[in-house]
Amino acid sequence: MTSLMGNQSRGETIGYSFSEPTSANVKQHSFYPYTDNGGSTLGITGSDFAILAGDTRSTSGYNINSRMVPKVFRIGGDDETGEGAQVLLSVVGFAADGNALKEKLDTMVKMYKYKHGKPMSVSACAQRLSTILYEKRFFPYYVHAILAGLDEEGVGALYSYDPVGSYEREQCRAAGAASSLIMPFLDNQVNFKNQYIPGSGAGHALEAVKAEPLPKDTVKQLVRDAFTSAVERHIEVGDGLQMMIITKEGIEEVFIPLKQD
Template sequence: MAAMFSQNPVMNGPNYSFNQSAAPSSAADGYRQHRFDPYTDNGGSTLAIAGDNFAILAGDTRSTSGYNINTRYEPKVFKIGGSDSTQRDATLILSVVGFAADANALKERLDTVVKLYRYQHGKAMTVKAAAQRLSIILYQKRFFPYYAHAILGGLDEEGKGAVYSYDPVGSYEREQCRAGGAAASLIMPFLDSQVNFKNQYEPGSGVGHNLKERERVLLGRDVVEDLVKDAFDSAVERHIEVGDGLLMMVITKDGIEEIYKPLKQD
């Protein structure tokens, strides 16, 4: 498939093309098929982990187009629903990865909806209500979906960490942890082992079906932050579309804290 955007804008100009032509359908009639492909993948990965009284959403900062690095600092994790543009009192975090333009449009749409709710009702939208609203936003675009993987995080009514993951057309569920983006297939098995304790059993508890599963407990914040860094350190070793920097946002009852850590740049 021909590229929609020229890879050499200096020599050829922007060269935006809506005329992507395939081979003639037959030698006799010479007709050609024309199509428009608006999507691309700008790489990167995100993950989210819910704790007892906090939630952490994180993403790398690399933006790519094929083998090219567009920028080494393109955040994929955002504060949502603050009372002004500084988002100093935001109560939600959204991570989006995939096509950067769609990701940004989705983030702005949800932020507008949550801000409007705050203005109309005089209080912040709950993470459960925001999760349902984001599902509706995605479903409304089901015939031309946002090409992005979204994860929403916050604190529920009991003050416990809540993480909601989505497919492109709005199906969602609350989870303990979830990874998305280019390196999701590398990170998610690590999270299944270290956060969900999948296929882990108590030593000496039996044989075969008599094995006792390891008790599943919520991890502390320090442990989770280390796991997030370890997950991305591993991903950058195996995936060229992930790297440069790691931006983590931690939401607690005291607000949202941003943490930046460097990753490999090669």
């Protein structure tokens, strides 16, 4: 013990941990390639249609990068006009990742049509998008994606995703910066959560209102109301509302002005 303790002054102990503090300056290096460009999207389905909508503001912190950055895209259509597309995709979060994801899915849907001579169904496209996201799970696309179209029976179909590919079919879904403001509104007006029929029972025995598909005009007004309310409370949402409605006749695109402050 004498040789072991020979270089130690009285009262000091020997440490054998590699994490012992030193007098040298310690520098920590990190790499974080993501950013959040703000904005919000939402989707609602009906008995024979589906609507995807998003605002057009792009932000970085408190800065507005652009007031016209669409977040809803046609998938599998003509390169210039988008004609012939039967699927819609909305992406919100990191804009560069959103564009990369949109381009990859669009290419795969076009390749499918070229190889098989028929368009890809919305359910197959939903599964393919899940696979694309899962393949990047260790360095994921920093986006919240929503896919919409008409299923084999002509009924509106809506699929929402997390960044690594988990997805489910829903009647409505909001994503992005103002999703916490919009989703409760959709739960109330579309899913009829915690709504009961007056006079249908006594006390807690009231009969719940059954959620049923809403008419297209009603849904379009709900979308406008949702974004009109969101821009009053969230600085990363605003400028314009892009709304795409897909039916068996095709895709209709509408732009509506929103607050710019």
